[in-house]
Structures are given as C-alpha cells and as structure tokens.
Amino acid sequence: MQLNPYLFFNGQCQSAFQFYEQCLGGKVETIMPYEGSPMEDQVPPEWRNKVMHAELTVNNRVLMGSDGMPGEYEVPKGFSVSLNMDDPAKAEQIFQALAENGTVSMPIQETFWAIRFGMVTDQFSIPWLINCDKPA
Template sequence: MKRIDAYLFFENNCREAMTYYQQVLGGELNLTIVGESPVAEQLPPEMKDNVLHGKLINDNVVLMASDNCMGAPLDKGRNFSLSLSCSNEEEVHSLYAKLADSGEAVSPPKTEFWGDVFGMLVDKFGISWMLNYRPEKQ
C-alpha cells in the first residue's frame, strides 16, 4: 500500500468547498467537470457543471472530492470515503475481497476510463472505501 487519503462527497457545492479548502490549506487544486469528461453522456444534463473529481495537493496533504453523482442522498458525517492507493492490481483485488467480506460490494475493481484499476465498497463496520492502482505508463 502506498498511502491512504480522504475522499469527500458534496451535494452540488464541491467546487465551492474545494476552493475554500485550497484557500485554507494552500496547494494546487485540479477539478474535472462532469460535462468535460467521458462520462458526461451517462449522467443527467443538470449535472454537467458538477465536479466529477477534485484533488487538492499540498506537500503530504491530499484531499480528494466530488459532487454526489451516485444519486443516493448524502448523510452529513458519512459523506466521505477512505481512499487506498495500492502498489499493484493484485493488491487492489486482495484488499477489496478482504474489506468487502461481510460488507457491501459497491463497485468491484475494474479498469476505469481514466486508466486506473478502481473499486468501491462499504466494510462490515459501515466505512466506505475506495481502492485504486495507477499503472505506470509504458
């Protein structure tokens, strides 16, 4: 495992929140907007200006976030996930199987449009996890 980061989910105000966190914490902020992404056609048109993925990096601090594109209501205090950056694809699958045991498999690991192997689950204690591996570019 390389590291663990926080991933926050917002109700249509991710851009505002992440801009605020950048002002408070400093660092570089990158935002991917739904309407400018390959999944734009898969989501409702009213979401075109929402943030699909945001990342704030300042030294050792990495804060990631997005607007709620899943459709389910967000509960305050439970609108986050722990994101594990894995060392290889096998680690993603192994950790996913262990953490999803007696939990809920939300999105089994697969290679996503951005090129990473990615999966989501909720463990048996109700904690939301994201597992990610970014293959080295050849």
C-alpha cells in the same frame, strides 16, 4: 501505498475545494467536470458542469472529492478529516475559517493532550478535527 480521504458533495465540490485551498493554504491540482468525460451521459444536463473528480494538495498530502451522482448524496457521518499541526495560532486560524457558516461541536481549546483541539462541521457538511499536540 497512499491513504487519501475522498469527500462527496451535493453539487458544491468546486466551491468547497476553492475554500479549502484558501483556508488550508493548499493548491487545487485537478477540477474535472462530468462534461467531456465518459460519465457525461450518466448525469442530467444541469449536473454536467459539476465536479466528477477534484484533488487538493496540502503539504504533500492529497484530499480528493467529487459531486456524487444526483439523488445519491448523503450527509457525511461516521468520520472526520483530521488536521494535525505544530502551530497553535495556525490551528486557531484554520478552525475559525472552517467554523464560518458551519457548526462547532467542540470549541477549539486546550485539552490534556493538546495545546489546541476542536471539532467543527464546515459549511459543506464535512466534519473536521483540528489538533495541535503539546510538546513532548
């Protein structure tokens, strides 16, 4: 079994996944537009070039997403995508990249459990937790 986050966007999925590819050092494996799919007739013509399904692989983990159906998008709430890493410098770097044009809820800093921990909502309205545990 695999458990994969699936994110919904309001028309910016392709831009978001290209940004995540660069920011997280992953690889976009799939960008599938509505156009040419069985869903093509269920979206307005101006939405056909939007993303029906996308996949990004980062360290053998998969992040998936799409541009939700027009008029059905809601700003994400009640969850965060959590990134756990071993390198505090890399944690800082990724946090700063995600924070650009986003909103920082908790600046990245040392906590009682982590060398670095921070909370940010990126420019695409996706909430992230960046964590770098203290050595055991």
